[in-house]
Every structure is written in C-alpha cells, then in structure tokens.
Amino acid sequence: MSGCSTMHLTLPQWDADPRKIRFIFLVNMTSFRLTACPHKGSVIPLFLGADVFSSTDIRTENHPRYHAKFAKKGLATKIHFSSAFRFHGLKVPTSNNSLWFYSIQGLFRVAFEMYSKQEQLAVLENFQDVWKSQLNDSPLKMTYSLSRQLDLPVPSHSCGTEAEIKMSQPQLCHINRESVDVGGSNTNDMSADHDYCGFTVKNLQTKQRQIVLSTVKQKLRSLDDKLTLDTQSHTDQLETVLLLLENIDQYLNGNLEEKGVTETVLALLKARDWGSLYSSALLTCIGRWLGQQFYAANNGISQKVEGFKVQHIERISDLPPAEELVTELFPEAMQMLLLHWMGLSEESNLEKRHSEYPILLLILEFANHNLITGVAHVLYSSLICK
Template sequence: MSSCPTIHLTLPQCDGGSRKIRFIHLVNVTSFRLTECPHKSPVVPLYLGADLFSNTDIRTENHPRYHAKFAKKGFATKINFSSAFRFHGLKVATANNSLWFYSVQGLFRVAFEMYSKQEQLAVLENFQDVWKSQINDSPLKMSYSLSVQLDFALSSSLHDTESRKEMSQPQHCQVGRESVYVYGSDTGNASADHDYCSFPKQSLQTEHSQLLVSTVRKKLHNLDDKLSSETHGYTEQLDTIMVLLENIDQYINGNLKEKDVTETVLALLKTQDWGCVYSSSLLCGIGRWLGQQFHAANSSISQKVEGFKVQHIERISDLPPAEELATELFPEAMQTLLLHWMGLSEESTVEKRHSEFPILLLILEFANHNLITGVAHVLYSSLICK
C-alpha cells in the first residue's frame, strides 16, 4: 500500500449575518464533500461548532460541554476525520483529528439560545431555505468517522494561488480501506497542530473591507437609481444630500475640516423635528457626547484657574466682571450652551446678558469643580455642610 499524502482542506463558508460559518456536506457515514454535489444527491450540511459559538458568552473551555449537550439531542456531532486530512485555519490536535459540527436545526437552536435578536434575524434570513430543505433529516449520531472526501474538483476560491499550484494534479490516496481521488500536498507537517479556530486576522480584515466596499457601492447605486427616477420627490432634501456627499468625498480624500462637519451636523439637525425633549435619543446622545468632552477638559481648566488665582492673589475681592471671568477661564462652547439654554442668544440686550452672567459663571464654577468667586465658595461650603 502506498503512503497517503497529507490532504490540506479549507472549509467553505456561508454568510450568517455578522458571522461567517464554515461547513461541510455529509454524504454518508464515512464520506463528505466541501463543494456542492454535482448530481444533487442527498447530503446533510453540517456547520462548524467553533464558528457558531464564536462571540458568545460561552467561554472557549466550556464549548465541549455545550457541544455534548446538543449532541445528546441529535443537533450536533463530533466528526473524527482521517489523520490524512489537515484543515487550514483550524486548531485540531493531531492525535485526535476531530471537530464538532451542527445540523441546520442545531444552528437554529444555538442562535435562539445564545444570539442577540439582530443575529437571530440574520440566521432566519440566511438559513430558512436550508432549514426547509432539510426539515425531514434524521437526528445526527453522536459521532461519525469520515475517511473519504468525494470532491473531484476543488473550487478555486477555496485555495490561494500557491495552493492551487501545489494541488494542480489529483493524487490517488488510500485512506483506511477506501480509495479516493483528492487534491492534496505532502508538504504539510503531519505532527503540527493547526492554527486557532478562526480565519487569519489579515484575511478577515481584507474580507471585511471588501464586504464594506461592496455595500457602499450598492448603496450609491441605489441612490443613483432613486434620483434618476424620482428627482422631484427629493427636491427639499437635495441640499442636505449634497452637503453629505461633499463631506464623504472630503473624508475619503483625508481633507475633511471641522467647519464642514459643523455645517453638516447642523443641516441634519434642522431637517426635521426630532421629537420631544423628554424622550429624544438624539438629544441624549448629543448631551452624553458633550458631557464627555467637557469632562475631559477639566484638567486644563483647572490649570487655567490656578494660574489665574496666582496672578490675582492680591485682588481676590476685586475680580473682573463675571463675563470677563467666564470668557477667560472657561471654553466658549460651555458658555454658548448655557447662554442659549438660559434663553440668552447673541441678539439679547447687553443689560440682560450682563445681569445673567453671574449666574452663568456660578454654574461653570460648580460644573467644573473650580471655585473662583466668593459667592461660589460660600454656596459650596453651605451645600456640602447639608
């Protein structure tokens, strides 16, 4: 009997929404395919358990226990592959060349027990046809021992250029008692473990980037179609659309300026009434972001305040007017927010603004934990005593 070369396999993958799920086709109790069956003979798609459990709350060391639980119900199986098979991108102990796989029914069970609602919806949308076609499948056995790969021509998409060069000629391999034509290479190290159960980081990033580019191009084509067929329906929105597109162009070219972002945000805010102030997610989001920005500025404000106190130590009882203090010590954005909140726009009378600025200064002192005026010190002392 001739020695069998190592057969390097890359499992195909299907789209499960935010996750990619690798799979095989179980033909019978000893055989499997990676490619579609040319004659549409009955096969059972099986989905890699490591991919189903990725990005869930289940710790990796607990995966085998969950796999066994699902296997008892016929939704999962432990497949023992012949030692001749090696898997790209999977860590499998050479002494125990086995992987856990799930039926499509098991995939749905895992999704509805462990996934978010959005991921559950993605599974429904992407796998409902498979589920319908396999609805009469029998429960899986606890384990299978597969020694025969029945692919007669591996898809070029499964291998890179170098792999295709190495695997260009079919090799006759004796695996156990079965004889099968496979595409393989004997250059692999049969004693080494495979990589961890995930795609290489660079490949994932490249694939993710390509997917995003495709999605962006599709959305732009859809926008082009809408504007071509129903221009009159978007007349009032065209100015805002133009501002957004100009920002996108500048962002891609790396020359987007803060002024342009300001105009875009204001244009979006003015497009419609965004709801009640008591239940506005938009206002909550803006408020949260502003609060974080202002909180991050606290240390620099404190430095300014300390420097100011040193310079004015001899005239603490004779400080400049509140408006000058606020302008000198606190960020303009803070003043702008509070002034408009208090109903004091730029058009307000000088007398009105002058009378309200001591209140604004006091708010800024308390909010930034930097007390400057005597009033702030007295009030703060009174408050903490209570």
C-alpha cells in the first residue's frame, strides 16, 4: 500500500529590498496558511529563519544555535511539517522535515542586532504595519507540528494518488470580491506564486489607512465640538492649538518648515511643568534624540577637524582661542546645549563665558572623539592608562 503523496509548496515572499523574506501564517497548533484571509480568523505571520539570517556575519553552521537562543525568548520556533509537505527552493532532510521561523518581534530583534542601518530602515518601513497589528501576540512555543495546510481543500480520502492531488482544484481566497489562486499548477513561475501575497498585504495596508483616516476625522470633529460649545475655557490654549493645526496643514501639503516646527515644539515644552528632572519621560526622550543626532554628525565633524589639523600642522602648539575653535569646528546646537547647561546663557557675564570656553572645548573634543588641543591629548592618555 503506497503512502500519502507529497505536496510541493512555494512559500510566499516579502520583498523588503535588499532582503527577500519568505513566510507562512500560523493558524493554530496544527495548521498553517500561505495566504491571510481576514474573514478566516486571526493568523500569525512567521518569517523563515534562513532568510532572516541571510547575509549576516553569522556563519550558516551557527544558525541553529542562534535560532535556539531566540526560541528560548519566544521570538522563534522550530516547525515540524508533515512529511506530505515539501518546499520549493529549500533543502530540508526528508527524515527531519523542519524549518525555523521567527515572529515579527523576532525579525525586528535580529534586524536591530545584526543588520546594517540601511537594512534596519528597510525592515522598519516594510514591516511596521505588521508589527503594529501583532502587538498582542503571545510568545511563540519552542516547537509546533503542522500537518494541515488550510489554503487547499482537504481531499475526501486521507491518502490520495499524486494525480488526484494535482488535479484537485485549488481553493480561492476571496478578498473584496476578487479571488487569488493559491495553489497554481505552474510551480516554476515564481512571480505567479507570490502575486497573491502582495495583494493581501496591500489590501490589509489599505484597511489600516482607512481606519487611521477615520480616526483623524473623528478627532477633528471632536475638536470642533469642544471649541464650539465652550469658547471661553480654552482661550489660553488657542495659540498653541493654532500652531499645531498650521503645522498639520503644512505637513499634509508637503511644505512643513523647520521654523514652524521649532515654534510648536517650544510651545508644547512650555505648556506645562513636565515633572521631575529625574523621572521625566519627555526629557529622557529628547536627550536620546539629541544624542542620536549628535552621534550621526560625528563623521562630518571628524572630517572638519582633520582638515583643520592639516591647515594648522605648523602651529599645533599655538592654536586660536578656545571660543574660535568651538565656533569653527562644532555644530552650534552642541554649543547652545552645553552653554545653557553650564549656566552660560547669552545674558551671562561675557568675561565668565570667555573663561569657561576651554572647558566647553574639552567636553566637545571628548564627546565627539576628536582630540585637538594638547590638554585633551594629555587627559585622554591619562584616563586610558587608568
């Protein structure tokens, strides 16, 4: 008596240039899909571990060890497929028909630990909607055993001949009165295999945009009602509200200006007391953002410093005053932050400010990893030795 015939499947693929990541949809403990039909209930997208780790510094033979590490955190899982399933483009031993997959949270974790900044941005742009939609997913189990693929109709007999399986009509996943073939007979046409996935993703993204648009309109109507019904109580807040609305209008028209954003951000910062210095989420967030911006400027500053050193190679021990060096070599935003931090605002005594500039210069040299003055070199050497 012959065994069950094998079904050859092609995993759908998500193009997140430059990466291409194949995936499946986990339906329950024993079933999966290659399409996500909203009316079929919730499904969890899982991304092929081999694609997630491709083109990273991790050697292929070490992938299983890393997969297991992420699986312990509920971010990855080893899926054992029934021997009835084989996958095009994947070499899997018949005796162990299993593959590693990652949740969307796992994909993001790997991306931000192992991808280049450009690839991290591509993942963020391509998968942020998926991440938002799966926020409440539970951690993955270490393993799953999947024996049913719900895209295809279940044959009347548990075992059929290969001819019967090939001739069986594929189930159509109906979405918005359009249908997409999920079990086409031409297995060599990769683009045909993946068209349905692109359609499904675009459809879900369109739905998400419609929900957001509806929410925005609802908020605007609510704002209109508040201002209409109670014109007096919001008088002190109207200028800030107007600034916000003007910026929204400019943003939607594609001509948002830095000056307008600056005025609005300052108005919001001054709108109220935002809490203790030691427990302010706002200050922590601003500090993180400023730090990231300043760190990103490091290469440009280094080039400027190197050019300065070349020009002054003959008089390296007779450099211009600290105030001139600070102004010439470092961004104004860095100077403003430190001057005000040190209590040396524009209204401060000019003589005091002048005397503090060597300290300001030294801080900027260390913070930007660019040593210019002799004092910086001596202190740096001393600190490294300790």
